[in-house]
Amino acid sequence: MARKATKKTTKTKTAKRPRLGRWLFRWWLRVVSVVFLLMVAVVLLYSVVNPPTTIYMFQESRRLGGLDRQWVPLKNIAPVMARSVVAAEDANFCNHWGFDLVAIRTAIEEGSGRGASTISQQVVKNVFLWHGRNWSRKALEAVMTPLIEALWSKRRIVEIYLNVAEFDEGVFGVEAAARHYFGVGPEELTAVQAARLAAILPLPKERSASNPSKSVRRRAAAILDGAATIDADGRATCFQS
Structure with a gap:
């Protein structure tokens, strides 16, 4: 009788383990x-x-006691500013779905000195x-990057990027940056000014x-040429009206 009871107890414990595993898997799912x-x-x-x-803004605001930031729609930003940041950070922005595989492959081949992060990844x-x-x-970045590419337009991605990027300590967004550095509104930025703003990113x-x-x-000089190039060859079409 004792042996039968032991066998029954063992079977019960064995049966409970798969059920517990299935329950944990369902909850995880x-x-x-x-x-x-x-x-x-x-x-x-x-x-x-918006x-x-x-x-990061919240952390910097607490540390500094406030931020210089004002949201501005893309239509009120000089088009050359958008072209400049794309030329500087992600020239193939219009041709990928969030990850630039060519840039990633090049980064692996050349080592860690070359970045391959796209504008979409930076926005995420x-x-x-x-x-x-x-x-x-x-x-999380790998999951959310194709998600914003699927649910946002390219114009929206650029618009948000330009409004959340840090341009100096406590200075966020192109509106604040244009006034901080040059004393003009973002719609008045010249090609040279836009290239210089793009040139200070990401440091x-x-x-x-x-x-x-x-x-x-x-x-900045290289970005100036790059912005003109992507405008001429069509790589800026996806975010320009």
Whole structure:
């Protein structure tokens, strides 16, 4: 009788383990589904509603006691500004779905000195995520980047990028940057001014658009040519009206 009872107990424990595993898997699946649906909902919301702030902006605002930032629609920004940041950061922006595979392959071949982050990836990082390098952030970025490409227009991606990018300590967005560096509105930016603003990214705290170093001047000159090139060859069509 004792042996039979032992066998019955063992079978019961064995039966409980698969059931527990299935229960945990179902709950994990539900959590992942809810998180994904929340991401879709937020991305859809920001396709029509301007992001009021970001995690990094909130942190900087607390540290500095405030920020210089004013949202401006893309139609009120000099077109050359949009072309300049695309030429500087992601010349093939109109030709990919969020990841520039050619740039990634080149970055791998040349080593870590060359960046391959697209404007879409930078928007995801700046608007939805936190700064830093870890696998969890990279995983979320990999999921959300094609999501914004699917749910936002290219114009919307550029518009949000220009309004959340940091251009100096406490200076966020092209409207604040144009007035901070040149004393003009974003619609009045010249090609040279736009190129210099694009040239200080992604290290605005170490570079100046109004008092550029030799390296910034060289980079701005290259961006000036690049902006004209993507305008001429059609690589700016997707975000220009």
